[in-house]
Amino acid sequence: MPSTVQSPSQLPSDLPPDKLAFVDRALAERQQTQRWRSLQSITPLDAVRVLKNGQKLLNFSSNDYLGLSKHPALIAAAQDYTARYGAGSTASRLVTGTYDIHQQLEEKLAIACGREAALLFNSGFQANVSLLASLLDSRSLVLCDRLIHNSLIQGILASQARFIRYAHNDLNHLEKLLHQAGDYSRVVIVTETVFSMDGDRSDVATLVNLAEKHNAILYLDDAHALGVLGQDGMGLAAHQEGADIAVGTFGKAFGAFGAFVTCSHKLKDYFVNCCGGFIYTTALPPAVIGAIAAALELMPTLEPERQYLTQLADYLRTQLHQLGYDTAGSDSQIVPLMVGDAGKTLRLGQWLEEQGILAIAIRPPTVAEGTSRIRLALSSQHQREQINRLVNAIGEWHE
Numbered sequence: 489m490p491s492t493v494q495s496p497s498q499l500p501s502d503l504p505p506d507k508l509a510f511v512d513r514a515l516a517e518r519q520q521t522q523r524w525r526s527l528q529s530i531t532p533l534d535a536v537r538v539l540k541n542g543q544k545l546l547n548f549s550s551n552d553y554l555g556l557s558k559h560p561a562l563i564a565a566a567q568d569y570t571a572r573y574g575a576g577s578t579a580s581r582l583v584t585g586t587y588d589i590h591q592q593l594e595e596k597l598a599i600a601c602g603r604e605a606a607l608l609f610n611s612g613f614q615a616n617v618s619l620l621a622s623l624l625d626s627r628s629l630v631l632c633d634r635l636i637h638n639s640l641i642q643g644i645l646a647s648q649a650r651f652i653r654y655a656h657n658d659l660n661h662l663e664k665l666l667h668q669a670g671d672y673s674r675v676v677i678v679t680e681t682v683f684s685m686d687g688d689r690s691d692v693a694t695l696v697n698l699a700e701k702h703n704a705i706l707y708l709d710d711a712h713a714l715g716v717l718g719q720d721g722m723g724l725a726a727h728q729e730g731a732d733i734a735v736g737t738f739g740k741a742f743g744a745f746g747a748f749v750t751c752s753h754k755l756k757d758y759f760v761n762c763c764g765g766f767i768y769t770t771a772l773p774p775a776v777i778g779a780i781a782a783a784l785e786l787m788p789t790l791e792p793e794r795q796y797l798t799q800l801a802d803y804l805r806t807q808l809h810q811l812g813y814d815t816a817g818s819d820s821q822i823v824p825l826m827v828g829d830a831g832k833t834l835r836l837g838q839w840l841e842e843q844g845i846l847a848i849a850i851r852p853p854t855v856a857e858g859t860s861r862i863r864l865a866l867s868s869q870h871q872r873e874q875i876n877r878l879v880n881a882i883g884e885w886h887e
């Protein structure tokens with residue numbers, strides 16, 4: 489009996505094209521250019537050790553810079569707030585999702601940062617995208633550092649504002665662009681205080697001066713300085729009156745989750761009324777608020793940990809330089825081990841994993857072509873002996 493199933497050659501040629509062909513093309517391109525990414529499951533053991541595929545690994549890729557994600561005070565507060573307030577906040581902040589714990593935390597954050605007001609957000613990504621989208625319009629000009637985080641770029645793109653990137657940390661270039669700025673509804677300077685992939689810092693005092701001189705709005709992302717740098721660890725944007733908008737995130741040194749912005753009372757009112765990423769989302773859950781509140785209380789007591797972390801990073805940089813590696817402009821707990829080629833960086837990451845060390849390769853498009861690196865992120869819970877183990881493993885690697 490003849491088959492009723494048509495072979496591909498017999499199929500009518502006017503079939504619509506595969507609607508997901510773009511997915512195949514994008515994935516093939518990622519594979520061909522060493523940019524393929526996949527999810528790797530791990531189980532955390534403590535602040536610096538994880539279990540992966542049954543193997544214990546020393547973790548040099550987490551942003552838990554103070555080891556607070558495993559701190560008993562944060563865990564106890566998360567449990568306590570859950571027991572008292574429930575597992576979820578049940579609504580957005582402007583409906584019935586503002587509990588006393590949200591407001592108390594915002595008041596404490598504003599005081600700790602020496603600013604008029606603070607407003608919680610559900611993540612740093614959400615904060616950056618939606619704050620910038622609400623601040624800018626298509627007649628605004630954004631002057632941003634070439635290396636800013638993707639969340640900031642997404643916010644700028646969403647606003648349809650004109651944007652120009654200044655050379656990384658080159659404030660002379662920024663000043664030239666400020667001088668040339670023509671007729672815009674407003675000019676906003678956007679940068680990070682500690683750069684997430686390079687670990688270098690921006691010159692906040694000069695940025696504040698430039699913004700004031702040119703009547704520009706200054707927007708600082710303090711994600712990687714919060715908890716680690718500044719007065720009582722509250723970041724490099726804290727206590728800087730001229731930093732109009734400063735974003736901090738709680739998923740890194742605070743060991744929890746979420747984000748906040750500090751600003752004036754007036755800007756806070758503006759965001760509460762006009763920022764979609766604040767308005768149209770369920771409020772952070774009580775467990776998270778508890779963990780953040782506990783971390784905030786600990787912050788002033790963690791100066792010895794911060795100093796130790798700084799020494800550890802200095803030590804690591806010195807050791808890597810002795811091996812002949814470049815660490816870019818790193819001046820923080822983030823130490824990039826610059827490799828260049830994406831494939832080579834992946835192979836080094838694989839080698840380190842075989843030596844019991846988790847150190848993730850960072851490749852384009854996260855970083856520029858030819859600047860792939862192992863991003864080493866230190867924690868105050870790392871021991872010097874563990875740094876030596878890392879350095880020895882890197883030193884023994886040969887292609």
Ligand SMILES: Cc1ncc(COP(=O)(O)O)c(C=O)c1O
Nearest residue numbers: 611612613637684709711737739
């Ligand atoms: C500079 C910077 N801003 C914002 C974010 C996003 O923060 P979150 O992880 O809370 O979404 C990150 C995290 O990757 C970051 O590195």
